[in-house]
Amino acid sequence: MKDVKDTLLDRVSIRRYEREAIPEETMEFIYNAVRNTPTSYNGQQFSVIDIDDQNLKEQLYEMTNQKQLKTCNRLLIFLSDYNKITLLAEKKGLTVPPFTNTMDGVTIGIIDASLAMMSAVVAAEACGLGCNCVGYLRTVDPLKLAQMLKLPKGVFVVCGLALGIPREHPDHKPKQPASVVFHKNCYNTDDQFLISELEKYDEVIKQYNATRAGGTSTNDWVGHILSYYDHAMEYRILDYLKSQGYDIQR
Numbered sequence: 001m002k003d004v005k006d007t008l009l010d011r012v013s014i015r016r017y018e019r020e021a022i023p024e025e026t027m028e029f030i031y032n033a034v035r036n037t038p039t040s041y042n043g044q045q046f047s048v049i050d051i052d053d054q055n056l057k058e059q060l061y062e063m064t065n066q067k068q069l070k071t072c073n074r075l076l077i078f079l080s081d082y083n084k085i086t087l088l089a090e091k092k093g094l095t096v097p098p099f100t101n102t103m104d105g106v107t108i109g110i111i112d113a114s115l116a117m118m119s120a121v122v123a124a125e126a127c128g129l130g131c132n133c134v135g136y137l138r139t140v141d142p143l144k145l146a147q148m149l150k151l152p153k154g155v156f157v158v159c160g161l162a163l164g165i166p167r168e169h170p171d172h173k174p175k176q177p178a179s180v181v182f183h184k185n186c187y188n189t190d191d192q193f194l195i196s197e198l199e200k201y202d203e204v205i206k207q208y209n210a211t212r213a214g215g216t217s218t219n220d221w222v223g224h225i226l227s228y229y230d231h232a233m234e235y236r237i238l239d240y241l242k243s244q245g246y247d248i249q250r
């Protein structure tokens with residue numbers, strides 16, 4: 001198993017995989033790491049759908065056009081989940097608080113599912129697997145996916161995670177410098193400093209994109225990310241949440 005430093009600092013998203021299956025004992029380790037994720041109140045407001053059915057993976061590829069969904073060995077779908085606690089509460093005749101009517105209820109489920117996904121990423125990386133988070137599964141056709149996966153009320157997709165034995169070794173993507181990620185004791189309100197550090201970072205990304213292995217581009221950082229958001233703002237996530245039994249009031 002890789003040490004913690006290599007596991008965390010050498011990680012890159014892997015989108016091409018060998019055909020070989022992930023050993024079951026590795027999957028068991030990933031399951032245990034996911035189960036031991038810290039969660040809000042220990043409420044464990046998440047579940048995971050583990051997809052190994054090739055047919056289903058192909059269907060998800062058809063929906064998203066993301067090849068890694070059909071070539072990965074396992075696809076884990078991380079869900080925000082208030083169904084389980086509601087079932088037991090109703091069985092025991094307990095009043096169910098309005099989890100699904102508040103922003104904090106929604107936020108808690110998303111945080112729990114996201115942390116669970118990160119546990120899986122770290123466990124998988126430590127075992128030499130490659131992985132790729134696939135947020136497009138959340139947005140591409142949420143209603144259809146909810147039907148395909150038989151999601152009950154109170155459950156929605158947060159993110160997918162494709163897993164497999166790596167078949168590529170992409171360059172490590174430069175990340176924002178510590179000077180803009182970490183703020184000492186309070187937020188750094190020196191906008192000129194932040195802008196100048198971010199301009200340097202924008203240039204670093206431009207250089208990286210111009211020279212990286214496996215396909216170069218002229219993209220910078222800020223313009224490219226904003227172009228993603230232009231598209232993302234079209235998603236109708238609130239309507240999807242309504243169909244999953246959510247009615248956010250406050």
Ligand SMILES: Cc1cc2nc3c(=O)[nH]c(=O)nc-3n(C[C@H](O)[C@H](O)[C@H](O)COP(=O)(O)O)c2cc1C
Pocket residue numbers: 011012013015066132133134135136137159173
């Ligand atoms: C929540 C989330 C959603 C993502 N969705 C996608 C996706 O739909 N398709 C994809 O190819 N990569 C996706 N990624 C991977 C990012 O593009 C990737 O992490 C980022 O470009 C940084 O590259 P790195 O992981 O190699 O450091 C996603 C990552 C996260 C955390």
